[in-house]
Amino acid sequence: MSDIIEQLQWHDVGEPEDFPDGAVWPVVAAGMPIAVFREGDALHALHDLCTHGAAKLSDGYIENGCVECPLHQGLFDIATGLPCGGPVTEAVRSFPIRVVMKDGAGRVEVGIG
Numbered sequence: 001m002s003d004i005i006e007q008l009q010w011h012d013v014g015e016p017e018d019f020p021d022g023a024v025w026p027v028v029a030a031g032m033p034i035a036v037f038r039e040g041d042a043l044h045a046l047h048d049l050c051t052h053g054a055a056k057l058s059d060g061y062i063e064n065g066c067v068e069c070p071l072h073q074g075l076f077d078i079a080t081g082l083p084c085g086g087p088v089t090e091a092v093r094s095f096p097i098r099v100v101m102k103d104g105a106g107r108v109e110v111g112i113g
Contacts, residue, residue, distance in 0.1 A: 007113050008096065008111035008112060008113035009030065009111070009112050009113055010098070010100075010109040010110070010111050010112075011029035011030055011109060011110050011111075011112060012102075012107050012108070012109055013027040013028075013029055013034070013036060013108050013109065013110050014027065014036075014107070014108050015105065015106060015107060015108065016043075016099055016106045016108055018108070019036050019037075019038040019043060019108065020038060021038050021039070021040060022038070022039070022062060023037075023038065023062070024036065024037050024057065024058050024060065024062055024067060024078075025058065026048055026056065026058035027110070029095075029110040029112055030112040032047065032112065033047070033048035033049065033056070033058075034046070034047065034048055034095060034110055035047075035048040035056070035057045035058040035067070036097070036108070036110070037062065037067065037078040039065060039078060039079070042079070043097045043099070043108060044078045044079050044094070044097060045094065045095040045096070045097045045110045046067070046076065046078065046081050046092050046093065046094050046095070047081075047092050047093040047094075047095075049092070050069040050071065050072070050074060050076075050088065050092065051088055051090040051091065051092050052069065052071075052072050052074050052087055052088040052089075052090070053069070053071045053072050054071075055069050055070055055071035055072070056070070057069060057076065057092065062078065065077060065078055065079065065084075066078060066084040066085070069088065072087055072088070073087075074086060074087050074088030075088070076088065076091070076092050079094070080094055081093060081094035095110050095111055095112065096110070096111040097109070097110050097111070098111070
């Protein structure tokens with residue numbers, strides 16, 4: 001697993017404070033739309049497109065660790081991208097996310113690769 005992490009390209013998407021608890025924020029990393037979620041101290045990143053229809057998950061609602069697609073009300077686990085409820089049956093891509101120190105400040109990075 002560490003070999004895979006080392007091969008990723010990490011993209012800066014903001015400061016930890018840019019992502020408040022219980023919210024979802026759209027960002028772009030390597031030209032790809034990403035939805036960033038904060039759940040307590042944990043940050044999660046999913047591809048910002050529902051696998052069931054052309055809807056942005058960053059426009060969805062978060063409840064009980066899942067995001068609801070605003071178009072079809074399908075649910076995805078924000079930590080894994082796995083379906084939590086129909087009508088979705090296919091997982092949405094998840095991305096590793098980390099906070100690193102740069103110039104004395106924390107920066108959030110999403111791994112793409």
